Amino acid sequence: MAHINVPEGVPGIRSLVLFRPETGKPLYDLAQVLLRGESPLSPAERELIAAYVSSRNHCGFCMNSHAAAARCLYEDEKGVVDAILTSVDTAPVSEKLKALLAIAGKVQVSGKSVTPADVAAAREQGADDREIHDTVLIAAAFSMFNRYVDGLASWTPEDPAVYEEMGRRMAKGYVLPQTNQ
Amino acid sequence: MAHIDLGNDLPGIRGPMAFRPETAKPLNELAEILLRDDDNTLSRGERELIGAYVSSLNDCFFCQNVHGGLAQYYMQCDMPFIDAIKRDPMATSLSGKMKALLVIAGKVQASGKAVTAADVAAAREQGATDREIHDAVLIAAAFCMFNRYVDGLGTWAPQDRQYYVNRAPQRAAEGYIDFDLYK
Numbered sequence: 001m002a003h004i005n006v007p008e009g010v011p012g013i014r015s016l017v018l019f020r021p022e023t024g025k026p027l028y029d030l031a032q033v034l035l036r037g038e039s040p041l042s043p044a045e046r047e048l049i050a051a052y053v054s055s056r057n058h059c060g061f062c063m064n065s066h067a068a069a070a071r072c073l074y075e076d077e078k079g080v081v082d083a084i085l086t087s088v089d090t091a092p093v094s095e096k097l098k099a100l101l102a103i104a105g106k107v108q109v110s111g112k113s114v115t116p117a118d119v120a121a122a123r124e125q126g127a128d129d130r131e132i133h134d135t136v137l138i139a140a141a142f143s144m145f146n147r148y149v150d151g152l153a154s155w156t157p158e159d160p161a162v163y164e165e166m167g168r169r170m171a172k173g174y175v176l177p178q179t180n181q
Numbered sequence: 182m183a184h185i186d187l188g189n190d191l192p193g194i195r196g197p198m199a200f201r202p203e204t205a206k207p208l209n210e211l212a213e214i215l216l217r218d219d220d221n222t223l224s225r226g227e228r229e230l231i232g233a234y235v236s237s238l239n240d241c242f243f244c245q246n247v248h249g250g251l252a253q254y255y256m257q258c259d260m261p262f263i264d265a266i267k268r269d270p271m272a273t274s275l276s277g278k279m280k281a282l283l284v285i286a287g288k289v290q291a292s293g294k295a296v297t298a299a300d301v302a303a304a305r306e307q308g309a310t311d312r313e314i315h316d317a318v319l320i321a322a323a324f325c326m327f328n329r330y331v332d333g334l335g336t337w338a339p340q341d342r343q344y345y346v347n348r349a350p351q352r353a354a355e356g357y358i359d360f361d362l363y364k
Contacts, residue, residue, distance in 0.1 A: 003301040004311040020315055022214050030207035037203055058294065103333075111332025112240065119184040119335075129185035133197060136333040137204055144326035150293025151285075151318040 003153045011155050011162070012061035014177050016148060024176050027145075032174040034138055040131050043171075044073035045097060048084055049104050049138045055085050056108045059146035061156040066142075068167025096125040100135040107139035184335040191362060193243035194327060196336045199362045208327075213357040215320055223313055225353075226255030227279060230266065231286050231320045232327075237267040238290045241328035243338035247352070248324075250345035254353055260346065277307040282317040289321035 006015040017024025035046045047070035054062035067085060071078035083091035088101050099122035106113040114136070122132055149156075157163070187200040198205035216228045229252040236244035249263045256262075265273050270283040281304035288295040296318070304314055331338075339345070352360075 003296065003298065004314055016315070020312070020319075022218070022220075023211065023316075023319055026207040026211035026214065030204065030211065033203050033207060057292070107329050107333040110239065111329035111334075114184065114333045114335065116184065116335070130201075132185050133201060133334065137197075137201075137330055140326040140329035140333060143329055144322040147289050147293035147322035147325055148319055151289040151296045151322060152293075152315065153296070153298075 001153070002155065003151075006152070006154065009155075011157050011166075012065065012149050013145065013154065015154050016152060018177060018179075021176065027148075028174045028176040030141060031145075034134070034141060036173050039134050040128060041100075041134055042073070044070055046134070046138055047073055047170075048081060048097075049101065049135060050142050051081065052084060052088075052101055053104055053108050053139045053142040054146050056105060057143065057146040057150075059150050061149050061154065062142065062146050064160075064163040065166045065170060068163040069170035070167075072167045072171035094125070096122065096127050096131075099125045100127055100131060103132065103135050104139035107136055108143060111136075111140070182335070183337070184333075187334075187336075189363075193247065193336050193338050194331050195362045197330060197334055205362075208330075209357045211323060212327075215316065215323060217356050221312075221316065222310065223282075223316060224255065226252050227282075228316065228320055229255060230263075230279070231283065231317055232324050233263065234267060234270065234283055235286055235290050235321045235324040236328050238287060239325065239328040239332075241324075241332055242340075243331050243336065244324065244328050246338070246342055246345040247348075250342075250349040251353055253346060254349035260342065278304065278309050278313075281307045282309060282313065285314065285317050286321035289318055290325060293318075293322070 002015065006019040010018060017027060035050065036043055047066050051063055051066040051070055054066055067081050070081045074080055080091060080093055084093065088098055103114055103118050103122060106118060119132060183196060187196040189196055189199045191199055216232060217225055229248045233245050233249035233252050236248060253260060253263050266275065270280050285296055285300050285304060288300060301314060
């Protein structure tokens with residue numbers, strides 16, 4: 001049971017933004033612009049960064065839902081998602097994405113742990129300033145979303161089918177939920 | 182120097198916000214509703230204090246001084262009082278409710294999962310409502326984002342702490358939405 005009186009039977013962040021839609025609005029707007037807005041990183045890559053950071057924060061709800069969204073967006077290459085969540089080193093993704101995930105992993109620990117060498121390594125693999133910026137902000141934002149979801153002990157469904165359905169909806173974009181449905 | 186070319190020499194979060202206004206918009210809207218909106222039973226000073234406390238735990242110089250300066254301005258206290266709260270809220274004259282909310286905020290800073298039912302019950306015993314507990318958790322979580330954004334991009338920060346105190350009245354009046362990033 002959640003720590004506060006949020007709508008029952010509604011999972012994760014949805015229950016929290018139904019409890020407090022005023023703060024929910026900018027949170028959903030942030031997710032939409034950061035994960036779906038114009039960016040040199042594809043929506044699939046951005047969802048993957050989100051799932052990776054959520055996995056490192058042990059936030060089951062965010063990890064499973066954003067992994068599901070990433071699988072939808074990667075389509076035929078959806079195996080990439082579980083490969084990354086198992087081991088970045090051996091996953092079949094570009095060296096650039098691996099370097100960006102290394103930065104995201106540092107941000108998950110602390111902003112200060114990102115070094116000029118981490119950034120130089122990403123640049124050597126072709127990452128530009130916008131990609132580095134977006135990676136840092138996605139990792140920072142999920143350090144917030146994960147704490148929000150778990151800090152209030154919102155409901156984390158166990159059934160994988162629930163996340164598949166969620167992932168299909170999320171792949172289309174982020175719109176503030178208006179009702180419990 | 183920042184890790185990326187921000188195209189400006191603005192301090193702290195203002196640098197990346199000017200670099201990417203599309204994401205700055207919801208970030209500022211979140212700060213406005215969470216920290217400054219008057220439809221809240223926590224005062225602006227109390228909410229800024231939670232932001233400053235979490236930023237201090239995250240060792241983010243820019244954020245802890247901006248928001249410590251604002252808390253100081255709203256609470257009409259001095260810098261030593263803000264610093265005492267950052268060191269140990271329990272040893273200060275803050276209300277029992279604020280102390281309990283800062284315990285929760287400190288847990289959120291470490292990990293969302295660190296918050297226990299007992300922490301929440303303790304805050305309720307001191308009179309905290311569900312909305313206040315919600316806002317304390319979200320403020321703490323949001324500063325775990327803002328702090329990482331500011332430090333993860335290696336932005337610079339003015340080192341004179343009085344700079345932030347001097348700016349606080351103007352920042353309090355402008356708020357987080359209708360302000361000029363370049364001023």
